[in-house]
Amino acid sequence: MKKLLVFLLALTATFTVNAQIVTPQPSPSSKLEQKVGLTDITLEYSRPNMRERVIFGDLVPYGSIWRTGANLRTKITFSTDVSVDGQPLKAGTYAIFTKPEATSWDVYFYTDYAGGGVPQPWDETKIAAKINTPVYPMPMKIETFTMTFDDLTNDSAVLGMLWEGVYVGVKLDVPTDDMVLTSINDVMNGTPTANDYYSAAVYYLQTNKDIKQAKTWIDKAITMAGDKVAFWQLRQQSLIYAKAGDKKGAIAAAKKSLAASEKAGNADYVKMNQDSLKEWGGM
Structure with missing residues (x-):
């Protein structure tokens, strides 16, 4: 009987030590899978909220490279070779970094996609493609950072990024x-x-x-x-x-x-x- 009680107490203690409080992530992860023509594109990113903060020009400073989301690096995977605004990209996985400005963004497709945050140091040789794209003001506020695949055709799509009051898009062409x-x-x-x-x-x-x-x-x-x-x-x-x-x-x-x-x-x-x-x- 004593052995049984000791076993039960030990089991209870184990459950107590291992128990963890589970709460929602402040920037939940998202995964989009989109077929464009015959090319499979997978996008993985985290989605922070505004929470009454000023985002661009403050939380995300103008002129600084941003991870384009939160937590782990935003990743995009192409099943075939593609081109981004006319620049060729081989099939594979890339991190997406951006450098927001008030009227345009630089968008980087970076070969080192593992880990979190902006690479330190930043390695220009790992930039597979760099695009400058204009900022379009939105008629409403977008609370949650959102990435989309818009304007789908058999040959192309637009990778969209929306947050706060702006939209930027990058043209993707597939073969x-x-x-x-x-x-x-x-x-x-x-x-x-x-x-x-x-x-x-x-x-x-x-x-x-x-x-x-x-x-x-x-x-x-x-x-x-x-x-x-x-x-x-x-x-x-x-x-x-x-x-x-x-x-x-x-x-x-x-x-x-x-x-x-x-x-x-x-x-x-x-x-x-x-x-x-x-x-x-x-x-």
Whole structure:
């Protein structure tokens, strides 16, 4: 009995010693994952609040390099090579440092991303890219430091930074077109499927490439699909024909897509096809 009591007392003491009070972080961490085209971008940073303080020009002095957040260094990772405001960056991870001024910021992509705070000493040889970008005043106060991916396209995005009353953005360009064209060439030199022909044709349509080639590929896709062809595939065929200047072919494909989308009960495609047929004089 005494041994049991001693064991229980020791166990209680262990729990008491190891117990810790858990409270919210004043600058909570955040992780954003964004696909831009075929490139995966991951952003990790901490988010301090204003808390009635003056931020830029005071808490964050003008002309001084800032960690761009709080706690550990802000990190950004690219799965492919990219360019930042026209400057090339290899695939990999970088710390983001900034030097705020009243009307513009310098933004640094720094190869040493481990640790916290600004490196001491600062090593110019570790700057992979440096960009100067203008400050845009915000119509409202932003309490919490925020980073965003804005203006997404297949080929680019804008890395945004907002806090207090300012916004700054850095243009990121990704090599989507080169990657897609390489993929298309590789597949077309093999044994492409109906879906491969369809995807290549639609990509050529959307990126204003050789529309005659797109027309050849979409025809192969539709032929290979046979009676399993979908209304959205016929819709793209009609758009490709229209862009190629074949209005008769475009109308015929749109009518097939309209009938198939009506049968499927897809109101969006019904309207799109009807609008196109009216535009092309098909109804």
